Amino acid sequence: MCNNASRSLNIRALEKIMHAPMSFFDTTPMGRVLNRFTKDTDALDNEIAEQLRLFCFGIGNMIGILILCCIYMPYFTIVIPFLFMYAVSSFSYYQSTAREVKRIEGVQRSIVYSTFDEILQGSDTIKLYGNTELFINKNKDQINTMNEAYYLTNALQRFFAVTLHFASGCLNLVVTMLCASNAFPISGASSGLLVSYLVSFSMQLIQSSKAAGQLEQLLNSVERVCEYAVDLPQEASYRTEPPNTPSAENWPIQGSISFRDVCLRYRPALPYVLKNLTIDIKPHEKIGICGRTGAGKSTIMTALPCVV
Template sequence: MILGSLILCCIYLPWFTIVVPIILIVLVLLTDFFQATSREVKRLEAIQRSCVFSQFDESLSGMNTIKAYKAENRFLSHTDYLINKMNEANFMTIALQRYFAINMSQLVSLLALLIALLCCFRVFSINASSTGLLLSYVLQVTGMLVQGFRAYVMVENELNSVERLKYYADELPQEPGFNTIGPSLDPNWPSEGAIKFENVNLRYREGLPYALKNFSIDVKPHENIGVCGRTGAG
């Protein structure tokens, strides 16, 4: 219907054909500008929402421990903080949508104004019935263009979740396969339960600080060893 309306305008107003490519270029540039910003804000909102869900799940699973240590207020305040951070990104997403809709409406309204002026000032020989036909179609196209470009942008924003799933499934580095018996090991290994670490450095992933630095331990056979840490330390 948008294409048919533009063709109708070009038939009745031949000079309008010059304006159509300019308007389309401006629409595409505006869409790209909004899309780049909205996509990143949507990613932030998805990350913050994951933090809220994770905190909620941890609170439910550790409810007895939280009550035992009387830490309800601390967990409530931390949950409120995470929800506020998520809402900041969510409100920014809504504000960007309104910004895009207003700019699109202004641009398309200028298109309708241009056609109305060309018709009313009799730049072209066009009768009153054709003028009414053109304006009625143009006013319908105004809303359709806004909704169409907005839907196009929102589809990509909502696909951020699919992008994250694809990243987790295909792009995260995987651990090497576990080899139980190597060519240089005794088939009866291990013969005794001894574990020895010498100056081991461990971290959760690349770029994070080391959780263990120069860690050394020598566990003898038949020893009972207990490792203690804070809740969630693994």
């Protein structure tokens, strides 16, 4: 299931990239695109399925251990809701921070990829001006910034593990004291079975909670790939129906070009380059467009296919 989903999202994202407008490539660093098809795709292919397996494995073991405790100690059922609430509250407190840190790590990784790509493309110019050391230090600083988020993720995981170890230790203490005090009619063999399984309950609780946190954090990669596979703007279709043009004998009927209050801008967020432009070009006229750099000469030529 994970492999099919990853393959489908990757192919759809690649198709969307191939049909994205030029404005997307003008405003998007190449490292951000590369990060989608390298680290994020690797998370979809390998890491998500593995974390999901660990989560299901740990949950199954914990349920079995709790059922075993309830069979030998019926009153132990009272402790389970409190244990569940403590684990959920600790997980929510941990995950609200870890999720955002994971997003920061993904953004910083895109910056590293983008800078590395720029250095590769401009390596001749960098060597010519003797700025090799400057760009090496810049790359090191960006890698260190990315690793700050990575180390913070590990620190949050250790904090969460200590919290769950405390809860599991209290649970082990309670069950061991009940077994040792003969509060329930349990044989020595059954007491040893319960205690041995509860020792592993601590590791199962930490493993499944950590896997659930990792799984939710890795879904950031799914979110980032889906951004390209679903929400990426697209160019017009490559194949369109031919327009209703006049017959070859009567074409062209009229060779004039008329602009009427034409306004044009390259992207919705940018200001207008042409504002209320009105031009009438008669048939058989030869027109030259003169002006300084940035006056809009090429923009007028760009607007020609849009004129009806």
